[in-house]
Amino acid sequence: MRVNGKEMTLGNSQSLLQFLEVNLFDVTTLAVARNGEIVPKATYDVVMLDEEDTLEVVRFVGGG
């Protein structure tokens, strides 16, 4: 799996929500695109990840 441009091994079957929590992402203040498609936050717990997935996990930072 590719997460924010880096290769990662998914290992066990995981939902997106489980993956984010295990990797200490703050789920409430981020957004995720999976294979280019935005994942609605309400579905994080039912979206099952695949080794072939590409994730973009984004959050707010300072900016003009």
Next chain:
Amino acid sequence: MTDQLVIGGHPFNSRFILGSGKFSLEIVKAVVENGGAEIVTLALRRANLGGEENILDYIPSNIRLLPNTSGARTAEEAVKIARLAREINCGNFIKVEVIRDSKYLFPDNYETIKATEILAKDGFVVMPYMYPDLNVARDLVNAGAAAVMPLAAPIGSNKGLSTRDFIEILVNEIAVPIIVDAGIGRPSQACEAMEMGVDAVMCNTAVATAKNIPLMAKAFGQAIESGRNAYLAGLGRVLTEAEASSPLTGFLED
């Protein structure tokens, strides 16, 4: 008398829009409060594994967040960034920035119009960063822009109101709020823009590169308010010759 800035039906009492880049999270709150800003811009970037500080923890809860689409080089990328930002549940305001030029960071007006049209139809309050061109501003309004944000000078340059005359044309011709964005370097330049009749000023670098950042935020807040009051008061006329301010009768030697 209430004098509110209204963007997409949302009223604001402050006309100072603060960019949150280039300074540390610890002083964000002080900068926002000192400047009296009610709208703060943010950028969307990749999150890091393992947890990290969150800028949202440092911004007072009454502030309207204005995510930008910085990093977008096309309308399509801007639309994607805007939709990702909305997924974070921080409202539906979006500052559209589409930039292909890395030397001057000038906005691509054509792609900006395209992104504005898509996002306005999708329910966003769209505030496009644009090069001050009257035809483009009209197209942006027709595309559904809630405000237009013409640049004063290149982003981060602190050069001031280089595009003054063209922004003044927008003030005279465009019905949605005109928000001067980018390039303003001094409070006096922000004040001048407000005296001219723009509806708000956005600053980031001018504040962030000051020696005392919270104090400079305060100075900008005051200058913007002062310029607004001067605009509402109506500037006095200009003469080419002198006109005495004191009475010309009753001199002691008469």
